[in-house]
Amino acid sequence: MPKTAPLRPRRTRLAEPMASLGGLLREWLPRQRWFAGKDRPVAELGLLSMTELFPGCLHLLVHTGHGPVPAPGGAPPAGDCYQLLLGVREHMSPRLGRAVIGQVQDGPLAGRTVYDALHDPRTAQLLLERLRHPGKAGPLRFEANPSRPVPGGLAPRLLDAEQSNSSLIYGDEFILKLFRRIQPGVNPDLEVPDALARQGCGRVPAPVAWMRTTYPYEATLGVLQPFLDDATDGWTLSLNALASGDDFTLQAHELGQAMADVHLALADAFPSRAPGENGRTAAAMTERLTAAAHCVPALQPFVPGLRAAFAALSTCDSGPPAQRIHGDLHLGQVLRAGRDWFVIDFEGEPSRPLSERRSAHSPVRDIAGMLRSFDYAARQRRPWRPEWARRCREAFCAGYAARAGWDPRKKHGLLRAYETDRAVYEVLYEARHRPDWLPVPMAAIERLAVRGD
């Protein structure tokens, strides 16, 4: 098991290039979709590691701190580690204009332009070559599953999508996801699909190659997997159905069945345990609510009503056994090809510690995530279509029950608590990443706090 270490900026001989790059990165990082903490300036920026991956391409792990957070009890300043691939050029090609981070003013890189190298097809090609030929570059390790060879010469393109990481698509055959926010340990988005593939579960694209680092700690950096080019994600499909007035209950029912299949395969692939004690679950949810309300004051008036949803857990049965779950399930994480649903992105909620994301949880958490997602979709249209969401939620639960052998609709109290917990997470997520979207989960917060349904 990889050793975990606290994230601390290290003084290295690389401190000098960092000093000259630091100002540029401080400006650039908060503008990136994947950067958490847009609500606070990057007060502290440190270099954890830097490796020259190819000539003119640097691989960096940087630590960002957001300065002291005025939390009760004097919590330590928040900090994160991010993975960056930076191109450094004397002369920029206009093609790469939108990737430019800036021109370095002083230090060893003075006068050169630094840019996000993932936009550079040359970098993308070389990255694939490294993954095709396992080996090392400084602390970086490139590894592959020898039974699933990857052909060379596939044309790369950077995925242009709203995402928490960055992905490169190769010849519409493979997709490489490079994690942006790095935590010590094995990323579940490698661990889980790999285990499910060994289990023979066909609902998850299996990793074919991956990249990790051994310094400043063991961590997964990226995963290459087959690209399902004939598939459309559930979010796009549901928005299309809403726009055209089409029914989506058949798809939602099949999605419920698919999710039950994945949960059953996960329960076989990893150890399960007796359901957690509801009191502990309620305490953890309440703690997350308190922390979220501290960061997003708009939550504060609803805290008493939301706490009631958690307190009501004491009168519920504890539900199905705890097991490995998806952890961040929503309509953007499921792809439909023909009548088959596939599930991707097992990373879990990116802001939670990796150890927590890799432990067993109630499968009700995933179900609640998907139910919230139907609500998100229904709110994309005016007038709001609560009836559409209600029918999809019902169909999803019925499909799940048909396969899993237990019916989520009969776990009303549990489902309400997990849905509330998920909505609280979403409020925090939207505040940090997409403040314009905040009204969507806030509407659910109001409903859950006031009416409780």
Ligand SMILES: Nc1ncnc2c1ncn2[C@@H]1O[C@H](COP(=O)(O)OP(=O)(O)O)[C@@H](O)[C@H]1O
């Ligand atoms: N194996 C795949 N086949 C087809 N499309 C994929 C695949 N994996 C990811 N995608 C597409 O890329 C998007 C982002 O992938 P995801 O793993 O959710 O990244 P992130 O965690 O950064 O949000 C998905 O919504 C989907 O459209």
Ligand SMILES: O=P(O)(O)O[C@H]1O[C@H](CO)[C@@H](O[C@H]2O[C@H](CO)[C@@H](O)[C@H](O)[C@H]2O)[C@H](O)[C@H]1O
């Ligand atoms: O980037 P990830 O897919 O890992 O997940 C994060 O971003 C999601 C948004 O892209 C966010 O999902 C929320 O918005 C979705 C619509 O864009 C909606 O379908 C989900 O129900 C809602 O939670 C997810 O929470 C976040 O972890």
